[in-house]
Amino acid sequence: MKAKILIVDDEEKFVNSLAERLSIRDYDATTSVSGQDAIEKVSGYNFDVVMLDVVMPGMDGLEVLREIKRIKPLTEVIMLTALPNVEIGVEAMKRGALDYILKPCEIEELISKIDRGHARKTEQEERISAAEVSGRCYNGV
Amino acid sequence: MFGLRQAIKKIFWGKKQKSPNPEESPDDAIRSRFKTKYWNFKSFLSINSAILEIMSEMELALRGDHRFGMEFIRAHCTSISVSIYQLIEKINEISGRRYEKLYYALADIQYKINQILEEREKSIEGKPVLSIKEINKDSANHTGSKMANLGEIVNLTDLNVPHGFVITASAYHLFLNHGDLQKNINQQLQSVDIEDIKMLGMASSNIQKLIMQSPIHPELEGAILDGYRRLEEKTEKDVKVSMRSSALGEDSQESSFAGQYHTELNVSYNTLIHSYKKVLAGKYSLQAITYRFNKGFRDEDIVMCVGCMAMVEAVSSGVMYSKDPGDIHNNQIFINAVLGLGKSAVEGSISPDLFVASREPTIKILKKEIHVKDQGILTFSNKELHTVELPEPEKYAPAITDIQAQFLAKQAVILENHFKTPQDIEWAIEKEGLVRILQSRPLKQVRKEDNEFKDTLAIKVNNHTILNGGVAASPGVACGPAFIVNSAEEIYKFPEGAVLVTKNSLPQWTTILNRAVAVVTDRGGIAGHLATVTREFGIPALFDTLAATDRIKNGTIITVDTYARKVYEGKAEALLRESPAGGISRIKGSPVYITLKRTLKHITPLNLTDPKGDDFTPDGCQTYHDITRFCHEKAVKEMFDSGKNSRGISAGKRLIINDVPAQWWIVDLGDGLKGSMEKDTVRLANIASAPMMALWEGMTAVEWDGPPPVDTRGFISIMVESTMNRDLCASSQSSYTQNDCAIISKNFCNLSCRFGYHYSVVQTFVSDKSGENYIKFYFKGGAADHNRKFRRMKLIKDILVKYDFQVEIYEDYMNATIAAYDQFSTLKRLKALGYLTMHTRQLDMIMGNPAKTAYYKKKFLKDISLWFPQAGE
Known part of the structure; x- marks a missing residue:
């Protein structure tokens, strides 16, 4: 199945060009230019992977990350940023990011991380649905 | 987040334990668990090698051969910190969260690195x-x-x-x-x-x-x-x-x-x-x-x-050096002078007049080079800037008089004495003759050793001479395609390794110097900014050739020789052979370099070298390398122990050799098998696991020629003995403890063998990334008495050590490991291990006889050397 991707970055040109490049490669890519908007989109749709910028006006990437993980724990979030910062990088990982990638970055590298995130999410969803089935059986439902 | 993952995990394992699926056996559960563990392990290994790669890039940068900026350091520190976090996550996933203390070690190191990266100049107190x-x-x-x-x-x-x-x-x-x-x-x-x-x-x-x-x-x-x-x-x-x-x-x-x-x-x-x-x-x-x-x-x-x-209403101005910038032993004073404001002198758009003065015993003008002043003169008067053209006769007069030059030279000496080091001085002379000092700073002198004047004229050069003359702004010989730059836009097109050819010696061309191998200009003197920077960068520069942009064709290969003050067509091989390579490492000792060095102290040193040492704990990890080493050791051990425990797995496919089912079970982790096969059996041709095949090759390469085996069955018969033991099939409980098992993937093999009373496990990972490769070998037992057992282990140890394994012997078992060898070398060693597990199993009876032991040791070494044609490998 096509991976459903949300790209969040306050730089409109960037999100559009990345979305286009992903669409060409047959990904279902949506864009968002603010943290607030991204959270609304995430709560309304089951994205597989969110590509999230760190430095944005208003809500910054780390806050958005925390919120996404709260409302959609299984959605994988990859930080994609121009900010090389050790503290922020590790903090993002602690908050559940799958990876922290520095711009500029090769599209191939990005794709392989997106695929990894997508695979991981699918796998976890399968485990949970299997667990639900087994739970029902076990409980005699 | 951990909470969530744990919850998911609990659900996951919970399901396996109380499986509602009647077709799913406990075997499948073990296999599935091992499979998950293995894939975690595999991604562990790839994070591990990513970390080692980042480390080696940083260490390479420390050699100082290439330029790098703070962004390089920040990005690498960030990536490695994030990867270390992922590594710790993985080892905890593999081990059932046994090493959560590692997060503290990471936090500690990360804090120290961040301190270095984020330290800023303390805001300075004082008047604005x-x-x-x-x-x-x-x-x-x-x-x-x-x-x-x-x-x-x-x-x-x-x-x-x-x-x-x-x-x-x-x-x-x-x-x-x-x-x-x-x-x-x-x-x-x-x-x-x-x-x-x-x-x-x-x-x-x-x-x-x-x-x-x-x-x-x-x-x-x-x-x-x-x-x-x-x-x-x-x-x-x-x-x-x-x-x-x-x-x-x-x-x-x-x-x-x-x-x-x-x-x-x-x-x-x-x-x-x-x-x-x-x-x-x-x-x-x-x-x-x-x-x-x-x-x-x-x-x-x-x-x-x-x-x-x-502003100074300068009649003339310029730059002077209290010593020769091109020769540390030369005491002469060099004065560059232009009419009007000095801007044009340092900007290199005008070739200034040059006066060279002696310092001892008295200040005396030794040499003068006066240029035609055919360009507009920039002046400041009546509070305005003007550009004026000189009337014809005045164009040929010097910018300053000899007396003024002598006076300037005196001031240069005073300044040098005051600051106790040779000075680079900007000066201006006002209408009334008053000399103003506009700037004085330490002079960068080229060391004579680096600038040993080459008598390149003595070298026979057959190439056609394009240019002859000019001033050597920075010494050296270099060759490359000419690239003529006329405007600032052309900076962007300047190719790496080209010779910069341009009209004026403007400071803006310094942008290109990291890509240029040499500079040739029509105009400009050795006192200009561009000249200073070419000397700093060690790039040969020939200025003031008057005709460079006319005579040199864009794109042609030229050789610049500043010693002879010549530019040749093509590559003057003889000349280039005789001249030392230019270019100086500018990065060593710089603030960025020192920052890298300081951060690396928390990244690359390896303190945890002994897995049995007291400090081989999460607390003992002082650097990222320590954490990586610790995690790797533990991850391999986790896998190894699981492999040992899962030798009972019979959920795999049975190996068929020569159409006969063998007592071997193959468990595929995902990409270890290829081609079409039956549901429950597999043939050698199906095995896609390179390490498994290497082990197999070692086991079967040389026929056993020793004393009759104890059990009198032939060589292959042992592996094929299952034909006689039809009860040892998958459904039988007895199979859980008896058969031999290879858990394989393309790059991985965990092989546990039990031949008679011997039990051995080989676990290995082999890929083209050397950093991930390892072999771990465990050997135990034998039915013989203690002395014989020990002698056999000693024999195996002696052989393995010869091939760089690290071997330790305990009571009645031994561990051998080797890691980070390239793919080819690792596979060769697997063959040797395969050979040894097969050929040492029957040795108990001869271990009492030292002569025979020596004989077999020699034979084994000879057989193994089959895979190691070069002695000492």
Whole structure:
């Protein structure tokens, strides 16, 4: 199945060009230019992977990350940023990011991380649905 | 987050334990668990090798052969920290969260690295504006050394310096911290690939715009205007000033920053603030950013102070050196002079007159080179800048008289004596003949050893001479395609490794110097900024050839020889052979280099070398390398132990050899099998696991020729014995303890064998990434008495050690490991291991006989050497 991707970055040109490049490669890519908007989109749709910028006006990437993980724990979030910062990088990982990638970055590298995130999410969803089935059986439902 | 993952995991394992699926056996559960563990392990290994790769890139940078900036260090530190976090996650996933303490070790190291990366110059206390009278040499870290030196000259010598004031380092901080300016600048810089000159050009212009549009702190504005008012009182009303950078860290012998920054002339009260911003913005000109990068300066190392000095109505001006910049042993004084303002002398658009003076016993003019002044002269009079053309006869007169040259030379000596080091001095002479010192800084001299004058004229060069003459601004011989640059736009097109050919020796060409192998110009003298920087960068430069852009064709290969002052067509091989390679490593010892070195102290040293040592714990991890080493050891052990425990797995496919089912079970982890096969059986041809095949090859390469085996069954019969044991099939409980099992993937093999009373496990991972490769071998038992067992283990150990394994023997078992060998070498060692497990199993009976033992040791070594044709490998 096509991976459903949300790209969040306050730089409109960037999100559009990345979305286009992903669409060409047959990904279902949506864009968002603010943290607030991204959270609304995430709560309304089951994205597989969110590509999230760190430095944005208003809500910054780390806050958005925390919120996404709260409302959609299984959605994988990859930080994609121009900010090389050790503290922020590790903090993002602690908050559940799958990876922290520095711009500029090769599209191939990005794709392989997106695929990894997508695979991981699918796998976890399968485990949970299997667990639900087994739970029902076990409980005699 | 951990909570969630754990919950999911619980659900997951919970399901397996109380499986509702009647077809799913406990075997499947074990296999599935091992499979999950293995895939975790595999991604562990790839994170592990990513970390080692980042480390080696950083260590490579430390060799100093290539330029790198703070962004390189920040990005690598960030990536490695994130990867270490992922590694710790993985080892905890593999081990059932047994090593959560590692997060503390990471936090500790990460904090230390961050401290180094984020440390900023402490905001400097002090007045934002100081009069030149208030400062001296010791004020340098508040005013920049350029202005501090001028203050020193004003206050401690009899020489004349224009009146003026300095806008200090604290003013700079006040300006940058007003609003989000500094933050916005950092953001612009962070996303730029510094080698991509187009991108850099964009960032440079964005940042300069940001600075120009940024509002000035009212307190700072007041102080600057006040400084100007006080200057008016000392000079005259509406005095015009020049504004030039006096950056902290700007002037030193190693790094001149010559001409890298912006100077504003003829500034009035109304344009003061605008001009101040313009000078600050000059910190981010394309050439200044590249210069800093090339010299290994961090952005925060440069604090722009700005000197404001009353304009001088100069009749003539220029630059002088109190010693020969091209020869550390030459005491002669070099004076470059132009008519009007000195701007054109340092900017290289005019070839200045050169006067060389002796210093001892008396100052005497030894040599003069006077140029035709056929270009407009920039002057300042009546508070305005003018460009004037000289009438014909005056064009041939020298810019200064001999007496003025002698007087200047005297001042150069005074300054050198005062500052106790050779000086590079900017001067101006006013109408009444008064000499003003505009700047004095340490002179960068080329060491004679580096600049050993090559008698290249003695070398026979067959190439056609294109140019002959000019001045050697920087010594050396170099060859490359000529690239003629006429305009600033062409900077972007300048190819790596080309010879820069251009009309004027402008400072803006310094942007290209990191890509140019040599520079040839029509005009410009050795005192220009471009000349200074070519010397600093060790790039041969031949200036003032008058005809370079006419005679050299764009794109043709040329060889530049500054010793002979010649440019040849093509590659002058003989010449290049005789001349040392140019280019000096500029990065070593620079602030950026030192920062890298400091961060690496927390990253690459390996303290945890002994897995049995007391400090081999999460607490003992002092560096990222320690964490990586610790995790790797534990991850391999986890897998190994699981492999040992899962030898009972019969859920795999049975191996068929020569159409006969063997007592071997193959468990595929995902990509270990290939081709079509039956549901429950597999043939050798199906096995896609390179390490498994290597082991197999070792086991079967040489037939057993020893004493009759104890059980009298033949060599292959042992592996095929299952034909006689039909009860040992998958459904039988007895199979859980008896059969041998290989858990395989393409790159992985965990093989547990039980032959008679011997039990051995080989676990290995082999891929083309050497950093991930390892072999772990465990051997136990034998039915013989203790002495025989020990002798056999000793025999195996002796052989394994010869092939670089690390071997330890305990009571009745041994462990051998080897890691990080390349694919080929690892596979060879697997063959040797396969051979040994097969051939040592029947040795108990001969272990009592030393002669026989020696015989077999020799034979084994000989057989194994089959895979190691080169002795000592």
